[in-house]
Amino acid sequence: xxxxxxxxxxxxxxxxxxxxxxxxxxxxxxxxxxxxxxxxxxxxxxxxxxxxxxxxxxxxxxxxxxxxxxxxxxxxxxxxxxxxxxxxxxxxxxxxxxxxxxxxxxxxxxxxxxxxxxxxxxxxxxxxxxxxxxxxxxxxxxxxxxxxxxxxxxxxxxxxxxxxxxxxxxxxxxxxxxxxxxxxxxxxxxxxxxxxxxxxxxxxxxxxxxxxxxxxxxxxxxxxxxxxxxxxxxxxxxxxxxxxxxxxxxxxxxxxxxxxxxxxxxxxxxxxxxxxxxxxxxxxxxxxxxxxxxxxxxxxxxxxxxxxxxxxxxxxxxxxxxxxxxxxxxxxxxxxxxxxxxxxxxxxxxxxxxxxxxxxxxxxxxxxxxxxxxxxxxxxxxxxxxxxxxxxxxxxxxxxxxxxxxxxxxxxxxxxxxxxxxxxxxxxxxxxxxxxxxxxxxxxxxxxxxxxxxxxxxxxxxxxxxxxxxxxxxxxxxxxxxxx
Numbered sequence: 001x002x003x004x005x006x007x008x009x010x011x012x013x014x015x016x017x018x019x020x021x022x023x024x025x026x027x028x029x030x031x032x033x034x035x036x037x038x039x040x041x042x043x044x045x046x047x048x049x050x051x052x053x054x055x056x057x058x059x060x061x062x063x064x065x066x067x068x069x070x071x072x073x074x075x076x077x078x079x080x081x082x083x084x085x086x087x088x089x090x091x092x093x094x095x096x097x098x099x100x101x102x103x104x105x106x107x108x109x110x111x112x113x114x115x116x117x118x119x120x121x122x123x124x125x126x127x128x129x130x131x132x133x134x135x136x137x138x139x140x141x142x143x144x145x146x147x148x149x150x151x152x153x154x155x156x157x158x159x160x161x162x163x164x165x166x167x168x169x170x171x172x173x174x175x176x177x178x179x180x181x182x183x184x185x186x187x188x189x190x191x192x193x194x195x196x197x198x199x200x201x202x203x204x205x206x207x208x209x210x211x212x213x214x215x216x217x218x219x220x221x222x223x224x225x226x227x228x229x230x231x232x233x234x235x236x237x238x239x240x241x242x243x244x245x246x247x248x249x250x251x252x253x254x255x256x257x258x259x260x261x262x263x264x265x266x267x268x269x270x271x272x273x274x275x276x277x278x279x280x281x282x283x284x285x286x287x288x289x290x291x292x293x294x295x296x297x298x299x300x301x302x303x304x305x306x307x308x309x310x311x312x313x314x315x316x317x318x319x320x321x322x323x324x325x326x327x328x329x330x331x332x333x334x335x336x337x338x339x340x341x342x343x344x345x346x347x348x349x350x351x352x353x354x355x356x357x358x359x360x361x362x363x364x365x366x367x368x369x370x371x372x373x374x375x376x377x378x379x380x381x382x383x384x385x386x387x388x389x390x391x392x393x394x395x396x397x398x399x400x401x402x403x404x405x406x407x408x409x410x411x412x413x414x415x416x417x418x419x420x421x422x423x424x425x426x427x428x429x430x431x432x433x434x435x436x437x438x439x440x441x442x443x444x445x446x447x448x449x450x451x452x453x454x455x456x457x458x459x460x461x462x463x464x465x466x467x468x469x470x471x472x473x474x475x476x477x478x479x480x481x482x483x484x
Contacts, residue, residue, distance in 0.1 A: 014148065015266045018155035025162050026259045031324050033170040036249035041116055042180070043255040044248065047239035048110075049127035056095055057132035058087045059224030061139035063217060065277050066358050068143040070284050071211070080211045081140065081202065087221065088136060092129050099125050114248040120180060130187035137191070140198040143277050149197050153190055155269075161186040223362060227369040237373070238392040241380050246388065254389040257332035260313050260320065261339035267305040268347060271298060279354040291355060292417045297474060299350030299419035300427070304472055306347045307431035310340050311458050315438050319447040319454075331389075338393035342400040349404050350419045352411055361414060368403055375399040423471045430465050434458060 030039045063084060071077045099106065107121035138150040165182055168174040174182075198204065211217070239258075242251045275298055282290040314337055321330040356365050376399045383391025412418045438458050443450045467476065 014152050015155050015269055018159050019263055019266060021156065021159040021163055022259065025159060025166060026256055027320070027324065029163070029166040029170075030252070031256070031329065033166050034176075036252045037114075037116060038176055039255070040243065040248035040251035041114075041120065042183075043239055043251050044117065044243050045120055045123045045180075046127065047236035048124040049131060050236045051240065052095070052124060052128040053131045053135070054225055054228035056088055056092050056128055057135055057225070057228075058091050059221040059228055060084045060088055061135040062224045062228070062357055063221045064136070064139040064143055065280050066220060066362075067213075067217060068280075076211060078205060079209050080217070082205055083208070083210045083214065084217065084221075085136070085204075085206065086208075087218075088132055092132070096125060096129075110244075113245070114243050116248065117243065123180060123184060126184055127187050130184075130191045134187075134191045134194050137194045137198040140204075141194075141201045144201045145277060146201050150194060153194050153197070157190050157193070158186065161190075220362065223366050224357065227357075227366040237377055238380055238384075238396065241377075241384060242389065242392060245384050250389055253329050253332045254335060254392065256321075256324070256329050257335035257389070257393070258339055260317060261336045261343060263313055264306050264309045264340045264343040265346065266309060267302050268343075271302065271351075275351050276354045276358075279351055280358040283355070283358050288415070288417075291415075295350050295352060295355060295411075295417055295419055296421055297350075299348055299352075300421055300424050301472055301474055302347040302350060303344070303424050303431075304427045304466060304475060306344060307427060308459065308462055310344055311431060311434055311438070311462060312455050313340055314435065315454055315458060316451045319450045322447045334390045335393040338390070338397045342397045345397075345401055345404050348419060348424070349407060352407055352419060355411065356407070359415075364410065368407060372399050372403045375402070423469075426469060427466070427471050430462065430469075434462055434465075 030042075034042070064081070067080060068077060071080060103121070107118045110121060111118035134154070138154060141150045162183070165174070165179055165186070168182075169176070169179050195204070239251055239255065242248075242254060275294065279291065279294055282294065317333050317336045318330075321333060324330070353365075356362060356368075376395050379395035379398060380392055383395050385391075387394065408418060438454065441454060441457070443453045466472070467479075470476065
């Protein structure tokens with residue numbers, strides 16, 4: 001776990017900085033500098049591009065991680081890496097051509113409830129193209145076990161770029177249309193920097209020489225793109241559907257709550273950057289014991305660290321939303337609880353998704369993803385009109401709970417491994433007990449004072465219990481190293 005601990009520590013620091021900048025953007029600048037309609041529009045456009053991105057990327061980022069370590073010679077690796085770059089380019093040409101031909105039809109369909117969307121529909125494709133190729137070259141670096149620089153570009157750069165744009169928008173009278181155009185340019189600047197970094201770790205040489213197992217690569221990529229597309233629908237279909245049913249301002253309120261809840265998965269996003277290729281290496285080498293070890297340890301450590309974030313976010317959500325100027329944001333407290341619970345359930349699965357996507361039964365991920373996407377779409381269509389944004393969050397929670405349960409049983413049935421341990425159950429018990437106990441605490445004063453006091457009490461008690469109970473040797477060693 002040495003390389004995991006080292007790069008995960010760096011990635012956690014990067015993501016913490018990114019979320020700090022994102023917190024300023026989401027909780028301060030967006031609500032103050034943009035109207036709820038403008039903020040909702042930005043959220044909708046980026047969420048829609050996230051749903052289109054896996055189709056353009058054609059699953060090549062995961063394909064690189066899956067196959068790179070399976071080749072024995074440098075020539076085979078170079079031929080493989082050179083050939084896969086062309087596939088997303090062909091897909092992008094086809095999707096772009098369809099988009100240009102049917103542009104008016106698409107923009108009119110998306111803007112029935114909120115006409116402001118029509119003028120900016122083009123942003124969806126352009127951002128999706130840049131994001132798809134960024135993920136490909138990020139995977140290019142990750143298979144060299146170099147995730148830190150790319151992670152900084154993925155997490156910090158877009159938030160810092162937005163930070164600057166929002167300041168220009170408010171203090172230097174940048175128009176909203178210019179803001180959107182500059183935002184698009186930022187995605188392409190990030191892509192260029194990622195290409196330079198990827199080339200540094202593993203030189204990019206374009207050729208039309210395909211590896212011998214190119215057919216297997218295509219089949220795998222096809223399954224992954226379908227699974228990833230369904231997965232992206234699960235993540236962003238709520239932000240896409242809300243403006244089709246309700247006023248686009250509700251998307252802004254929902255996005256703020258989602259941002260707060262997503263902090264729970266910071267450890268997973270940090271650990272996953274390096275854990276995914278290591279799982280692929282263990283599977284390609286047939287090392288079942290190492291796969292199980294990674295599965296259990298990742299699940300335990302993610303539950304412990306994410307549990308801390310869960311407590312901080314949910315115990316402070318009321319005070320946090322009290323800082324925002326628009327009272328509409330305060331209606332999203334329940335959204336934070338539902339989504340953060342969904343994130344915690346995902347943490348219990350550890351690196352299980354990486355095991356499925358890198359193994360011989362990767363095809364089942366398509367079934368899981370399609371089932372989840374259909375489930376959340378159906379529940380959204382039923383619950384959003386009745387319960388608003390709370391209904392969208394509840395739909396996500398129900399679908400995630402069901403799918404993670406099925407995936408855990410599937411891995412246990414197929415390869416006889418599971419993520420559970422007594423230390424994990426103890427960690428969940430500590431988190432649950434602290435939540436209900438600290439929910440009764442109340443501090444007077446300004447919301448920032450309340451947040452600071454309650455967070456201090458919760459953090460001290462939580463980590464004292466974790467250390468005293470010796471729930472994770474990895475985290476104890478990491479804590480000692482950081483203290484030194």
